[in-house]
Amino acid sequence: ETGVTQTPRHLVMGMTNKKSLKCEQHLGHNAMYWYKQSAKKPLELMFVYNFKEQTENNSVPSRFSPECPNSSHLFLHLHTLQPEDSALYLCASSHQGEDNSPLHFGNGTRLTVT
Amino acid sequence: GNSVTQMEGPVTLSEEAFLTINCTYTATGYPSLFWYVQYPGEGLQLLLKATKADDKGSNKGFEATYRKETTSFHLEKGSVQVSDSAVYFCALRRNTGGFKTIFGAGTRLFVKA
Numbered sequence: 001e002t003g004v005t006q007t008p009r010h011l012v013m014g015m016t017n018k019k020s021l022k023c024e025q026h027l028g029h030n031a032m033y034w035y036k037q038s039a040k041k042p043l044e045l046m047f048v049y050n051f052k053e054q055t056e057n058n059s060v061p062s063r064f065s066p067e068c069p070n071s072s073h074l075f076l077h078l079h080t081l082q083p084e085d086s087a088l089y090l091c092a093s094s095h096q097g098e099d100n101s102p103l104h105f106g107n108g109t110r111l112t113v114t
Numbered sequence: 115g116n117s118v119t120q121m122e123g124p125v126t127l128s129e130e131a132f133l134t135i136n137c138t139y140t141a142t143g144y145p146s147l148f149w150y151v152q153y154p155g156e157g158l159q160l161l162l163k164a165t166k167a168d169d170k171g172s173n174k175g176f177e178a179t180y181r182k183e184t185t186s187f188h189l190e191k192g193s194v195q196v197s198d199s200a201v202y203f204c205a206l207r208r209n210t211g212g213f214k215t216i217f218g219a220g221t222r223l224f225v226k227a
Contacts (some may be wrong), residue, residue: 092158102150103150103215104160106157107155
């Protein structure tokens with residue numbers, strides 16, 4: 001049990017589908033993150049939420065739409081994706097404001113876009 | 115800017131061999147430094163951390179020392195096991211400007227029995 005739970009673990013979707021990834025943390029953290037992990041590429045930070053407010057969007061295409069209804073839940077809504085969006089999507093949480101607070105990751109959602 | 119550079123993999127070792135994975139960083143201010151490990155099919159998890167110069171982080175037989183003079187945080191283990199096969203990420207967390215975590219590219223380790 002990592003304290004950060006992501007669902008689903010695997011997702012296959014067509015380019016015209018709409019789907020959502022879900023992340024939930026039970027660690028009392030106030031910041032949540034979406035990362036994209038692709039083969040042979042560094043980990044890419046996509047979005048950051050601090051106290052439910054989006055504080056960072058790293059030039060992510062609009063076909064990815066995050067939602068953070070409260071400090072424990074984070075969603076990533078997907079629509080009209082491209083095959084190159086296939087990757088492992090990792091959610092993480094931390095105590096923002098503490099300089100030595102590590103990130104706690106979920107096990108990720110393996111997304112395949114066909 | 116802030117960045118982390120770690121040695122390219124894969125690194126292949128026999129069981130009980132000595133492991134070193136090099137990591138150097140560039141940062142303004144005084145970042146905290148971390149090693150994360152990712153086992154197959156899982157997310158990243160914290161392996162160890164150090165928050166100031168000369169601190170040594172350790173966990174599960176792994177160690178790394180925060181060297182400000184060489185801006186390095188090399189990961190070492192005296193005797194690796196097959197179960198240590200994973201991808202290892204060096205990372206820094208800035209103490210200013212939003213506490214963003216910056217990761218290295220990761221180093222894959224294979225340990226043979």
